[in-house]
Amino acid sequence: MLHNPKSLRPQRDPVVDRLLAEIRGLDEASVQRSMLPAGCYTEPAFFEFEQKEVFARTWICVGRVEELPEPGDVMPAEVAGEPMIIARADDGQIRALSAVCQHRGQIIPCEKAKGRRNFRCPLHFWTYDLQGRLVGAPRMGDAAAMRSLREAVALPQARVEIWHGFIFVNLDPEAPPVAEGFAKLEPFWDGYRDAGLVPVPPSMGSTPLPWNWKTHVENFTDAYHPEYVHRGTHDFAPSTHPDGDVVFTPMRQGDNAIVRSVPMIRPDGGMMLDGWGEPAMFPAIETLAPEQRKRLTFALMPPSMTLVFAPGAVAYTLIRPVAALGTLAANDRVTGGGWLLPQSTLDLPDFAERAATVLKGASKIWAQDLPVNLSMQAGKNSRFLPDGIYGPLEVTLQQFNFWLFRAYTRAG
Ligand code: FES
Ligand SMILES: [Fe+2]
Structure with a gap:
């Protein structure tokens, strides 16, 4: 799963701290009486806070199941700023895979396509299957080394739930069902x-x-x-x-x-x-x-x-x-x-x-x-x-x- 507690507690920008202090000073009645602070709508740092700490805990719709009817159907998505690959694998399941290569972090490109069998990172050609498992990594050692690499490495996955045919992804493993x-x-x-x-x-x-x-x-x-x-x-x-x-x-x-x-x-x-x-x-x-x-x-x-x-x-x-x-x-x-x-x-x-x-x-x-x-x-x-x-x-x-x-x- 993608939820990384480290990424959820970054060094916080003072602008965000000030806005959050202002919001925390409100209560549920007062936020229904007046608008939220303007900075919530204008400050780049506050947007970063929303991406990392709000959208990453919210169900995000990325499309429809009918867009991926067959195994091998894939499409790109972005969830809370994370590049993702939405793929239907041979087991029929739709998964949301991180597009960040687990070798050294190159983003694996993905376009909407049919009949894909795997995803290959362009930097050193590490290759992953439709379930995100590592299947190939050239020049990384003998068969035994390859075996242990395959056991250890996979593209991280986020939660996927289907609601009336809409595909929803959530980076938070603790989130209540969609x-x-x-x-x-x-x-x-x-x-x-x-x-x-x-x-x-x-x-x-x-x-x-x-x-x-x-x-x-x-x-x-x-x-x-x-x-x-x-x-x-x-x-x-x-x-x-x-x-x-x-x-x-x-x-x-x-x-x-x-x-x-x-x-x-x-x-x-x-x-x-x-x-x-x-x-x-x-x-x-x-x-x-x-x-x-x-x-x-x-x-x-x-x-x-x-x-x-x-x-x-x-x-x-x-x-x-x-x-x-x-x-x-x-x-x-x-x-x-x-x-x-x-x-x-x-x-x-x-x-x-x-x-x-x-x-x-x-x-x-x-x-x-x-x-x-x-x-x-x-x-x-x-x-x-x-x-x-x-x-x-x-x-x-x-x-x-x-x-x-x-x-x-x-x-x-
Ligand atoms: S970063 Fe992807 S193969 Fe090296
Ligand atoms: Fe309108």
Whole structure:
């Protein structure tokens, strides 16, 4: 396992100590009343702290099982800053192997591929099998020396758990099972489970977005801003409605999902050319209950994933924080894909056009979010930044603060 207590207690930067002291001076009630210190969103040292001590103890989504259907299928991933290889071996198991060669630490390159039998380090050609075991090391001595080397050396592995077909990796061997933290999402899978959904994976954006990962996901989870920022693209799914407003699920200790469900003004809406609206490009899934066809449910699963349960699809994004001011996103609003769809939708003769239209509609929403994200991030540098005031539509922001507070104080 990768969890290395040494790496979890580095010499800590005084900036991080100051921020953690400030956070420790708060309590669960006060973090739900005000924003966390701005430095948590801007300081490179604090980002390093998050990587090493928060993300390394959190379940990180790296993709879907369908992306690795056969033994020999492999793909790269990065988990809490660690380069990893996700591989399905001959025993059918999916593993998360460290890509750091156990000879002298060269990073073993890996691209998404099929039919791989092994991984060879480019520096001295040490070779590992799909389970991470050393199988070859040239010029390292006679057969007996090789045998003992093979017994002693393997690529370290991290924990892998599968949740509804999503591959989650955790560097912490002590972390509670992935499903525990996402238990509150189970009821939302009703009806989708029986629909035989097939993934259309997204591709990760190649340019980091110039803001902190928390700025990114706060925009996703904010039920207050759509009415103002997303005029013309989100009016079909308002946070307030005469037949029932946005519903927030309660946040309990150990929860790793922050969930809100918003009404649509008519059932069976979804993404279309102008954002959320009708007719939806992905037809409603027949196995869903009528109540599910009237709402969109948004789930934030920090730090690596978001889900939207819509009548026609489950849409997901993958997020990879890479710097204090750098966030990579694989996202239906930027790169397309990130959908779980019934086969009947994929078989529609005009599916490609429908998918392109969804991307256009989602891009309009994205174009509205871009300037406000830049601006929210810029505000963190101001001496006049307020502590923040949360209104009734900002419960998910308070819940996210609660999640961060727990993660930071547990790690600190
Ligand atoms: S560092 Fe990998 S073979 Fe030497
Ligand atoms: Fe938004």
